[in-house]
Amino acid sequence: MKKTVIELFAGVGGFRVGLNNITTIDENGRAIENGPFTFVWANQWEPSTKSQHAFDCYNIRFPHAVDNSNIDISKVDKKSIPDHTLLCGGFPCQDYSVAHSLSSSHGIEGKKGVLWWQINDILTAKKPAFVLLENVDRLVKSPARQRGRDFGIMLRCLSEQGYAMEWRIINAAEYGHPQRRRRIYIFAYHKSTKYYKAMKKSSPAEIISKTGVFAKEFPVEEINAKSIKEFDFVNGYKDLVEVSDKFHAAFENAGYMIGDKVYTVKTKAIETAPITLGEIAESNGVDAHYFLSESQRKKYEYLRGSKKIPRVDKNGHEYIYAEGSMSPYDELSLPARTMLTSEGTTNRSTHIIMDPKNGKLRILTPVECERINQFPDNWTNSGMPEKRRYFMMGNALVCGIIKKIGIQINNIIEKED
Numbered sequence: 559m560k561k562t563v564i565e566l567f568a569g570v571g572g573f574r575v576g577l578n579n580i581t582t583i584d585e586n587g588r589a590i591e592n593g594p595f596t597f598v599w600a601n602q603w604e605p606s607t608k609s610q611h612a613f614d615c616y617n618i619r620f621p622h623a624v625d626n627s628n629i630d631i632s633k634v635d636k637k638s639i640p641d642h643t644l645l646c647g648g649f650p651c652q653d654y655s656v657a658h659s660l661s662s663s664h665g666i667e668g669k670k671g672v673l674w675w676q677i678n679d680i681l682t683a684k685k686p687a688f689v690l691l692e693n694v695d696r697l698v699k700s701p702a703r704q705r706g707r708d709f710g711i712m713l714r715c716l717s718e719q720g721y722a723m724e725w726r727i728i729n730a731a732e733y734g735h736p737q738r739r740r741r742i743y744i745f746a747y748h749k750s751t752k753y754y755k756a757m758k759k760s761s762p763a764e765i766i767s768k769t770g771v772f773a774k775e776f777p778v779e780e781i782n783a784k785s786i787k788e789f790d791f792v793n794g795y796k797d798l799v800e801v802s803d804k805f806h807a808a809f810e811n812a813g814y815m816i817g818d819k820v821y822t823v824k825t826k827a828i829e830t831a832p833i834t835l836g837e838i839a840e841s842n843g844v845d846a847h848y849f850l851s852e853s854q855r856k857k858y859e860y861l862r863g864s865k866k867i868p869r870v871d872k873n874g875h876e877y878i879y880a881e882g883s884m885s886p887y888d889e890l891s892l893p894a895r896t897m898l899t900s901e902g903t904t905n906r907s908t909h910i911i912m913d914p915k916n917g918k919l920r921i922l923t924p925v926e927c928e929r930i931n932q933f934p935d936n937w938t939n940s941g942m943p944e945k946r947r948y949f950m951m952g953n954a955l956v957c958g959i960i961k962k963i964g965i966q967i968n969n970i971i972e973k974e975d
């Protein structure tokens with residue numbers, strides 16, 4: 559089996575950086591790939607801006623004039639995508655609900671612009687052996703009024719397409735990485751693979767705590783098989799529309815799905831000490847514009863302080879919006895908090911550190927943000943404005959997590975024919 563990969567919603571290429579263990583850029587700005595995977599196609603298109611900074615960055619680091627696609631994924635003819643063994647991508651948590659389509663009583667229609675359906679169409683057209691996805695952790699709980707529905711829809715789609723899958727919500731800092739970013743990782747494998755046949759012999763408890771891809775790289779404390787919850791998202795639900803209308807479940811941070819059953823249990827990480835902000839911070843001095851002026855310092859003091867603000871909701875009801883206080887700056891002895899796309903703007907969630915050289919308060923530099931996600935230094939220094947470099951890192955992922963998952967996927971593919 560070839561180690562071919564496609565990267566969807568590629569952004570600035572976090573999956574590729576992780577899977578191919580990229581740590582350096584050469585003098586022409588190209589990534590030096592050290593890993594075993596051959597990327598045969600990537601797609602990235604930013605709907606909200608005319609400029610395509612993420613794609614431009616991807617294309618500079620991985621120049622493949624033909625194989626990097628910069629169009630809306632919904633406009634791509636899925637059959638034209640090159641054959642691949644692994645499909646990977648980080649996609650948004652949206653409303654995955656479906657209804658019967660009006661045009662045909664048999665058709666099923668998801669909401670327009672919901673990117674899960676694009677992934678599902680590629681699975682139908684290309685049937686890759688393996689799938690690796692990343693999403694925000696609330697995916698398993700959405701929507702609030704029908705908890706677990708969206709994840710149930712995903713499970714049903716994957717199951718109908720012949721996949722088994724496991725998932726884990728991982729806080730990167732608990733496993734030695736520099737950011738407390740909590741994300742769900744999903745690994746699916748098709749029933750035609752040797753791996754599927756081998757895993758079928760394991761119990762859900764073994765897969766979740768010992769033999770699965772996640773358990774091997776991200777160890778968890780022993781689980782009690784009796785605490786595993788089991789849900790059926792096939793029997794009792796005629797089609798996806800019925801899953802969409804009726805399914806709900808309390809999914810935990812780990813689980814396994816095969817056939818018509820899904821098993822879920824709360825796991826506890828066996829932790830490794832994280833990389834700290836102090837370890838990734840630039841220690842030889844940074845440009846003056848990263849330091850806080852007196853008025854900015856006061857603004858951050860307010861933003862990070864506790865407050866109670868009277869507000870009016872959209873129905874005209876008055877309420878008090880309250881938030882607690884944060885420490886005035888982020889401790890260098892701790893890992894970073896979750897980086898958001900607003901990082902670097904005057905915002906409560908922007909990191910503020912005490913500069914290691916002169917002790918003055920400042921925001922992070924774009925290079926420090928890249929380090930927090932374990933990208934090579936200056937990865938996004940590809941011609942985009944500095945503001946966008948922060949944005950890209952808020953959208954990206956902790957590449958070190960993908961690197962570890964990639965080691966396991968590589969081992970699995972080696973054992974296939």
Ligand SMILES: C[S@@+](CC[C@H](N)C(=O)[O-])C[C@H]1O[C@@H](n2cnc3c(N)ncnc32)[C@H](O)[C@@H]1O
Binds near residue numbers: 612630649950955
């Ligand atoms: C969460 S980010 C993924 C970031 C990526 N994993 C990385 O390491 O940079 C999702 C990406 O999907 C892209 N996107 C959104 N809608 C799209 C569409 N319709 N077609 C293609 N890409 C899309 C966004 O521009 C964004 O870069």
